[in-house]
Amino acid sequence: MALPFVIHLIIFRYIPIVGWVMAFQDYKPARGLFAQKWVGFEQFRILFSDLAFYRILRNTLAMAAIKLVLGTVFSILVAVLVNETRSKFARRSVQTISYLPHFVSWVVAANIFLNVLSPDSGILNNILMAFGIIKEPVLWLGVPEYFWHIIGWSHVWKECGFGAIIYLSAMTAIDPQIYEAADIDGARRLQRIRYITLPGIKATFIILLIMNIGHLLDAGFEQQYLLQNGLVQDYSEVFTIYIMKYGLKMMRYSYAAAAGIFKSVVSIILIFSANRLAARLGEETLV
């Protein structure tokens, strides 16, 4: 019963990996994959000597790190706030509302940010002008220095509610007796959070952090692609955009494939080291 599906799997998921040999050729689509001119590591040599490559690498690492740090901090903050709320109705309402952005596509979210950041009537410019912080509207999406901010904060807006789920479930697993004992000792609310709640989610925090480090070369793609424009491209281009530009637009297939392989191979190394590290620490925290 599984045989047709195994064939399907090999065709759609394993044959493209065989296609990696393209990166060692000067691929021309008219000929078959094994009737190409072989060039060895030439494509990789060009890749590593291209200044644009290092810019892409910088952008990818920077945006992935920003998203990781901001996303983690705000997910934990939301989880703490919900955890400190007793009323069932309030908890449910806040959670349901905070999940909403997670379920809509980045296309919808990008549209929302185009609106919020618009220089014509965007709410951000309106508020900042009402408080006299800025004198005239700013074209937020057109300033290169702001792009990483926009990526980081739009990620927080979209994912912090959903990201809180896992921390919240770790918090509900904390023994209520510890809180009761703290109350008897006269602990204040902030002290309860500082000395009970946060240490209680430490294991979850470490595991998630390590797992996410495995995805540092994966800064997302849709977000950058949908929010970028010509003015900010030095700060917005990430690997997938680079590969699309060289591969599908400029038709330098082998070169783009080489860039793709670099990203895949480094990612696999990162993910496996992260998994091993997490497994080791996981055992220790269990003991």
Added chain:
Amino acid sequence: MKKTTDDIIFDTAKVFMLVFLIIVTLYPFLNILAISFNDAMDSIRGGVNIWPRKFSLMNYEKIFSNPNIGHAAIISVLRTVIAVITQVFCTAMVAYTISRKEFVLRKFITLLYVITMYIDGGLIPTYFLMRSLHLVNSFHIYWVPGLVAAFNLLVIRTYINGLSESFIESAKLEGASDFTIFLKVIMPLCLPVLATVALFVAVWQWNFWFDTFIYNSSNIKLSTLQYELMKKIQSANAAVSGSSASSAFAEAGGMSGSRVTPTSLRAAMTVVVSLPIIAVYPFLQKYFVTGLAIGGVKG
């Protein structure tokens, strides 16, 4: 327990932050909704918040009178429905197979799927594969390549492993074939997890635009709602950088006299595209959370 000043300060700060969270999350959606129902020429003046100032259905009329958008809506629904049915059925079938203890290759096949969660061929080799399989400029790209996804497979397999063996054994004693057991015994028992996976797939399919963009962008008859909205975002971005301001003007110019603007049309499209998700997600969230929990115990 009586409240101390400390408690009062804490609770006030907490409520303040939660209310802030809710406003920041909801305001942008309500703002887009208001703009979509506001007269486009009036919106240019700015200052529309969460309620239309000059109510108008013009933006929606304009969208729904565009045959391309109507067609894209049909494709969006079709790709979602077809992918949900085929993926749920096929994934369940493979999951049942790899859950059978007597099947010697089950570990090997599971591993083949799990590897694909970490390694993929990358954009360029995949593109050439799809091209040689004639899946470029084809509706089938929407459902064929992703027929069985490793993550969903593990979710269903974990569920089947938790079922009692006695159901299957008694069916075998009555002489039922493997396929009959799958259809008549396993599928009904798995209904909760199949619903979960169906929801995963449906949300994913409805929201996805990258395949349309890469493989089907030259054929308007295969476009989806997400992709049509994405194209509108691209012309808005081009207008930001001014690199092709002319095309943005052309877009606006072609609409002169029709009393709509690109911004207002985008707002109405955004509402249409996100409405199905917003309507169903409150009912899905508990499934997503369970799915997340099951996915955690993978391998």
